[in-house]
Amino acid sequence: MDFELSASEEAFRQEVRDFLKENLPPPRERGPNFLSEWLTKVRAKRWVGFSWPKEVGGGGGSIIEQAILKEEMALAKAPPLGMSMMGLAWVGPGIIQYGTDEQKQRFIPDILDSKVTWCTGYSEPNHGSDLAAIQTKAELTADGKHYVVNGQKIWTSLAPWADWIILLTRTQFDVDVKHKGITCLLVDMKTPGVEVRPIENMAGDRHFAEVFFTNAKVPVENRLGKEGEGWMVTVSALANERSSIGEVTQLYDKLDTLRDLVKRSKKNGQPASNDQSTRRRIAEFEAKIAAMKYNGMRYLTKQLKGEPLSSETSVNKLHRASLEIDMDDFAVALSGAAGLELAGGAEAVDKGKWAKASLGWPNVVIGGGTPNIQRNIIAERILGLPKDGSD
Amino acid sequence: MNFGFTEEQELLRDQVRKFMQGACPLSTVRKIMATDDGGSRALWQQMAELGWLGLVVPEAYGGLGLKWVDLTVVLEETGRGLSPLPLVSHTLAAVALARCGTEAQKKAWLPALASGSTTATLALYDEPNWIHPDAVTLTAKNRRLVGSKPFVADAGVADLFVIACRTEAGLSLALVPRDATGVAVALQPIMDRTKRMGTVTLDVVLAPDQFMALADDDLAYLTDCGAVAVTAELVGAAEATLAMTTAYAKQRVQFGNLIGKYQGVKHRLAEMFVDIESFKSLLYYAAWTVDDAPHELPRAASLAKAYASDAAARIGIDGVQLHGAIGFTAEYDVQLYLKRTKWARPAYGDSDHHYERVAALGGL
Ligand SMILES: Cc1cc2nc3c(=O)[nH]c(=O)nc-3n(C[C@H](O)[C@H](O)[C@H](O)COP(=O)(O)OP(=O)(O)OC[C@H]3O[C@@H](n4cnc5c(N)ncnc54)[C@H](O)[C@@H]3O)c2cc1C
Numbered sequence: 001m002d003f004e005l006s007a008s009e010e011a012f013r014q015e016v017r018d019f020l021k022e023n024l025p026p027p028r029e030r031g032p033n034f035l036s037e038w039l040t041k042v043r044a045k046r047w048v049g050f051s052w053p054k055e056v057g058g059g060g061g062s063i064i065e066q067a068i069l070k071e072e073m074a075l076a077k078a079p080p081l082g083m084s085m086m087g088l089a090w091v092g093p094g095i096i097q098y099g100t101d102e103q104k105q106r107f108i109p110d111i112l113d114s115k116v117t118w119c120t121g122y123s124e125p126n127h128g129s130d131l132a133a134i135q136t137k138a139e140l141t142a143d144g145k146h147y148v149v150n151g152q153k154i155w156t157s158l159a160p161w162a163d164w165i166i167l168l169t170r171t172q173f174d175v176d177v178k179h180k181g182i183t184c185l186l187v188d189m190k191t192p193g194v195e196v197r198p199i200e201n202m203a204g205d206r207h208f209a210e211v212f213f214t215n216a217k218v219p220v221e222n223r224l225g226k227e228g229e230g231w232m233v234t235v236s237a238l239a240n241e242r243s244s245i246g247e248v249t250q251l252y253d254k255l256d257t258l259r260d261l262v263k264r265s266k267k268n269g270q271p272a273s274n275d276q277s278t279r280r281r282i283a284e285f286e287a288k289i290a291a292m293k294y295n296g297m298r299y300l301t302k303q304l305k306g307e308p309l310s311s312e313t314s315v316n317k318l319h320r321a322s323l324e325i326d327m328d329d330f331a332v333a334l335s336g337a338a339g340l341e342l343a344g345g346a347e348a349v350d351k352g353k354w355a356k357a358s359l360g361w362p363n364v365v366i367g368g369g370t371p372n373i374q375r376n377i378i379a380e381r382i383l384g385l386p387k388d389g390s391d
Numbered sequence: 392m393n394f395g396f397t398e399e400q401e402l403l404r405d406q407v408r409k410f411m412q413g414a415c416p417l418s419t420v421r422k423i424m425a426t427d428d429g430g431s432r433a434l435w436q437q438m439a440e441l442g443w444l445g446l447v448v449p450e451a452y453g454g455l456g457l458k459w460v461d462l463t464v465v466l467e468e469t470g471r472g473l474s475p476l477p478l479v480s481h482t483l484a485a486v487a488l489a490r491c492g493t494e495a496q497k498k499a500w501l502p503a504l505a506s507g508s509t510t511a512t513l514a515l516y517d518e519p520n521w522i523h524p525d526a527v528t529l530t531a532k533n534r535r536l537v538g539s540k541p542f543v544a545d546a547g548v549a550d551l552f553v554i555a556c557r558t559e560a561g562l563s564l565a566l567v568p569r570d571a572t573g574v575a576v577a578l579q580p581i582m583d584r585t586k587r588m589g590t591v592t593l594d595v596v597l598a599p600d601q602f603m604a605l606a607d608d609d610l611a612y613l614t615d616c617g618a619v620a621v622t623a624e625l626v627g628a629a630e631a632t633l634a635m636t637t638a639y640a641k642q643r644v645q646f647g648n649l650i651g652k653y654q655g656v657k658h659r660l661a662e663m664f665v666d667i668e669s670f671k672s673l674l675y676y677a678a679w680t681v682d683d684a685p686h687e688l689p690r691a692a693s694l695a696k697a698y699a700s701d702a703a704a705r706i707g708i709d710g711v712q713l714h715g716a717i718g719f720t721a722e723y724d725v726q727l728y729l730k731r732t733k734w735a736r737p738a739y740g741d742s743d744h745h746y747e748r749v750a751a752l753g754g755l
Contacts (some may be wrong), residue, residue, distance in 0.1 A: 001460050001679050002393050009392075064392060091740035207728060273755045276747075282755060283746035287673070287698045294672035297394040305395065315668045372654070378664050383637050386652040 003297075005064070012065050016072040018046065024078055038079055039114050048082040048112050048388045049092060056096055056108050063303050074249035086158065087111035087118040091166050091247065094184075094237035107186070109165075119162035120151040121187075121211055128155075129373050132231060136213060138169035138185060140227075145220055147171075147185060149193075149213040155354040157367070159209035160198045162189050168234060171227055184230035186222045193217070203359035240356035247320060248293045254327055255285055261350070265334055272334060281330055288323055288337075292316045311381040314374040321365040323373075394675065396464065404464045409470030410441070417724050420585060423475045429578070429587035433506060435476055443478065448485050454499035457639025458510030459616075459681035463674065470624030471631045473727055475585040477510060477545035479620045484511035487613050491564055491603040499600075500551070500566065509575040512549035514540045514591065521739045522614055524607050529556040534599065536565055546576050546589025554591070555605060562605040568715060573597050583734035585727065615688050617739035618696035619681060622674045625703045625735050626667065632710040632728040633663045639714055643718040650713075659709055666702035673698055692751045693736045697745035700736045707732030 005013065021171065023041055044050055045059075051066050052058020061069065082088050092111045095103055110116045127133045136151025159165070164265055164313075165187045172181030187194065193216035198206040225233040259282060265272040272278050295316055299309055331354035332339035341348035342355050349355070365371065379385045396404070415434055423431050438444060446462050448454020462482065469478055485504045488497060488511075503509035518526040519542055529538045540554050543722030552567040552574075567574060573595040581588045637660055650656050677691035707729035711718035718725045740748075 001395065001397075001675065003679075005392055046608075254484040259755060262755060279750035279755050280743070280746045282753065283697065283749035286749055286753060287694045287746070288669070290676075290694050291669035291673055291698065294394065294676045295668055297392070298672055298675070301393055301395040304393070312668070315665050318662075318665050319669070372658070375654075375661040378661035379651075382664060383633075383657075383660055385637065385640060385657045385660065386649050388652050388654060388657070 009064055009068065013068050013072065016069055020072065020076045020078065024076055035079060039082065042081050043113060043136070048114075049088060049108075050081075050106075052092065052096060055064065055323075056104055057112050058096075063300065067300060068123045070246035071249055074246040074253075077253070078222075083114035084111045084116055084118060086120050086166075087116065090120075090237040091118045091164075094224060094233055095186075095234060098233050102221065103186070103224065116163040117158055117161060119156050119158040119165050119189075119211075121156055121159075121165045121167040123155045124152060125154050129370060131234075134168050134170060134182065136167070136169045137173075137216070138171050138183055139325070139376065140171070140219075140220070143376065146217045147183075147186070147220060147223070149185070149216040149218055151213050153211040153213075155199075155208050155367075156196075156207045156211045159189075159196050159211050160206065165189055165194075165211065166224070168230055179231040181228050182230035182234075183227050184224040184233045185218050186224055187216065187218050191218065201359075201362070205355060248289060248296060251289045251292070251320075251323060251327075251336075255282070255289060258282060258327060258331060261331055261334065261354075267334065278334065285323065285327055285330075288319050292319050292323075295319075311377045314377045317368065317374050319370055321371050322362075324361045324364045328354055328361070332358045396460075400461060400464050406441070407443075407465050407468035408471070410437070411468055412655060413471055413476060415474060415476070417727070419501065420473050420475055420727075424584040426670055427578075429475055429545070429549035429584065431476065435510065435548075438476060438478065439507025444481060444507045445485065445501075447482060448489065448501055448505040452489070452497055453502065453505040454485075455505075456653055458683075459619065459678045460675070462620070463678040466620055466623035467627040467630075470627030470731075473585050473628065473631075473731055475587075477512060478546055478733055479617075479624065480512040480544035480549070481510055483513040483613065483620060484549075484551065486616055487513050487553050487564055487609075488566075488603070490612065491605055491609055493600075493603070496566070496600060496603060503549075504551075509550045510545075511551040511553055512545050513542060513553045513613065513617075514543040515555045515610065515617075517541065518739070520737055522744050524562060524610055527555045527557060527562060527610070529554065529593075530551065531556050531563070531565060531597070531602075532559045534558075534602070535594075535596045536567070537594045539590050541590045541592050542579070542588045543576075544588055547578050547587050548590055552591055552669035555610065558602060560602075560604060561609070562610060564603040564605045565597055566601045566603070567591075567593065567595060567597065581734065583727075583730040584735045585731060611689065612685075614739050615677075618692045618745070619674065619677050620697045621735050621738045622670065622699045623678065625699050625732065626671045626674055628728050628731045628735075629663070629667045629670075629699075629703045629706045632706050632725060632732075633660065633667060635725050635728075636660060636663075636710045636713050643715075656713055659713065663706050663709070666698075666706065670695055670699035670702055690749060692726060693740075693745035693748045693752070696740055697742045697749065700740075700742045700745070703732040704736050 033046040044168055047059055050059035050061040050069055054060040069114055077259055088111060092108060097105050117159055122131055124134050124136060139148045140147055167185045167187050169183050169185055171183040175181040193214045195212040196209045198209045200206050262272050262278055262282060267275045267278060299312055303309055335349045338347040340355055341352055343352035345352060414437060419476050442455050443465055445454030446457050446461060446465060450456035485501060488500050504511050516526040517528045529540055536556060550569050554562055554565045554567055556565050571591060575592040578587055578589040640656050641649060643650045673695035677695040680688045680691045710725045711729050714725055717723050
């Protein structure tokens with residue numbers, strides 16, 4: 001057991017730090033062109049799509065180098081390495097793994113250059129956790145040149161401004177198991193017959209939307225992977241989800257701001273930092289974050305030894321979900337009624353930051369597979385318990 | 392970077408696991424539980440021959456000179472098998488000697504501990520629920536130690552008591568052989584009979600070289616080592632509970648289904664897995680800090696023990712609960728694990744103590 005990095009890994013960390021020192025001024029010193037310049041520079045470093053093979057324009061970074069890059073970026077509170085979030089997270093990896101050469105040439109550079117916004121059309125009104133049961137229909141035209149898509153997606157994040165959507169459709173309905181007959185399409189959001197209706201969430205934002213498809217014609221060359229094998233494409237693309245390294249750094253950072261809030265707050269007329277239960281809550285958060293950190297290192301070690309990661313990542317997803325809910329909620333509760341005030345309120349704590357944040361957890365907690373689904377995954381795939389009908 | 396075990400460590404784990412399964416299965420554990428002193432000389436001798444009694448004792452004093460990460464591997468496995476043998480208390484006594492003893496004291500005692508010819512135990516606090524220098528109240532005046540030490544681990548089988556006390560020179564550790572005149576041991580009726588504790592009553596005059604100075608940070612260090620050791624055994628015990636309960640859930644049918652199909656059962660088992668994974672990771676880090684980053688030990692040990700104390704106690708309870716009435720029977724083994732997790736909770740600090748320390752270390 002050791003936490004040493006090799007000389008070249010240390011050198012890489014230093015390279016990242018040097019770069020950040022030079023190119024990441026403090027927020028108030030950043031000019032109007034900062035972000036676009038930042039994106040160009042990190043792109044030139046090949047740190048966008050850092051884990052992707054060099055042939056497609058990625059960085060070919062090793063697993064450890066990826067972890068170092070993520071950690072340093074999070075420590076420095078740097079902006080994202082690219083603006084095409086879902087493109088970088090799973091659409092790109094999906095195309096790299098299953099796409100044709102034409103698809104790679106057509107889509108990958110734009111993702112790396114933050115030129116397109118992708119959204120993800122998986123969930124439907126009647127099929128959320130039970131994703132494989134989706135019903136949105138895609139039918140090949142008689143000439144075999146197009147799929148005609150009819151149906152509805154929902155909760156599609158970023159859809160109101162996305163350029164493209166990675167879409168799960170059903171091309172076959174008479175199947176023995178629901179995972180068959182699913183086909184993955186890459187669809188231009190400007191296609192006639194695609195209509196987006198934003199939905200307001202409880203925080204007052206309109207980030208996700210319903211997306212309706214009415215006889216939308218999608219060229220057959222935009223199919224990702226083989227017809228009927230879309231489930232596999234989705235599953236392996238989702239397996240590319242980020243490791244928890246960057247998240248842990250962010251959570252530690254948030255813990256620092258929570259401690260700072262406690263030090264500034266009073267409870268029962270006394271400094272809140274003297275309050276037993278408050279102190280214990282903070283320490284419990286730290287234990288969970290530290291557990292995520294060292295769990296993550298154990299899983300990283302497994303990967304380095306060439307063992308595939310199985311469902312263990314659900315452990316950290318469950319911790320993350322509870323921290324995501326509890327930390328902001330703790331901050332709101334700490335200040336009593338004042339904790340409820342949003343921006344603009346005379347008593348608002350930290351300009352309503354915590355109040356607003358405390359309404360944002362569903363992004364993480366529901367968006368990436370609910371806690372119950374994670375528990376099912378652990379129970380069934382790791383402990384080998386019988387399925388309860390879900391899968 | 393490598394946050395995993397070496398091949399040698401995996402072999403060691405295998406060896407201990409086989410030892411527990413072969414030489415000290417739960418049927419044997421129950422026999423030892425039924426004895427008066429709670430020990431087994433024969434098994435202890437076997438462990439001594441395998442070198443485990445001096446695992447972290449430096450080679451210069453007859454030990455194997457291995458690290459706490461290696462010890463953790465051993466203790467996970469002895470914990471899995473609910474070993475009633477005094478490996479933890481004996482090792483901690485050796486660690487206390489190695490840290491606080493003079494060269495002469497180390498030479499005089501450590502080889503005997505490493506070889507197992509002397510079985511030792513460490514007794515720090517006089518209060519059952521207070522981890523603090525002020526909780527050491529037993530006092531020696533003019534080298535005469537009078538009073539009693541409660542809750543001494545493995546008191547029934549130890550030949551040597553390493554006992555924290557106050558002297559004119561401040562906090563000290565006294566080295567008290569069991570057979571010295573004026574030493575009496577009474578075992579306490581502790582619910583976990585695999586972890587016997589006793590009260591040692593003392594009225595003894597000791598030689599100068601039977602005292603070692605104990606600075607506050609030595610006391611904290613030994614407490615942290617204790618927390619790490621107890622947590623290591625808890626990982627094994629909790630995993631055994633989970634394995635036993637999972638196996639039962641795959642075999643017991645109610646309402647026409649295996650009970651493991653019901654989410655009330657399977658989700659609780661999944662949560663047990665989450666907790667065990669997590670305090671295991673915290674433990675591994677803490678064990679690593681003992682030798683390789685001692686300045687980080689206090690926080691690391693507290694995080695691990697705080698998380699483990701409560702999570703394991705809950706796992707012990709739910710392990711019984713998920714078995715239904717059979718889990719409540721004396722004959723069934725899962726209840727033995729419940730008792731062990733309760734025993735471990737206050738040992739070297741409960742979650743209130745350790746979370747409070749984490750809060751303070753974090754600047755609150
Ligand atoms: C902020 C946000 C952003 C999102 N972005 C996207 C996106 O970009 N693209 C996209 O396709 N989807 C997106 N989603 C949808 C998300 O993937 C689904 O909401 C999620 O999979 C759950 O599905 P559902 O909402 O239909 O809930 P349901 O599946 O109906 O679940 C309702 C409740 O039942 C529980 N439940 C369901 N099945 C089981 C079971 N077998 N055992 C025990 N409990 C069960 C769930 O845990 C949940 O608590 C987003 C969701 C949110 C909240």
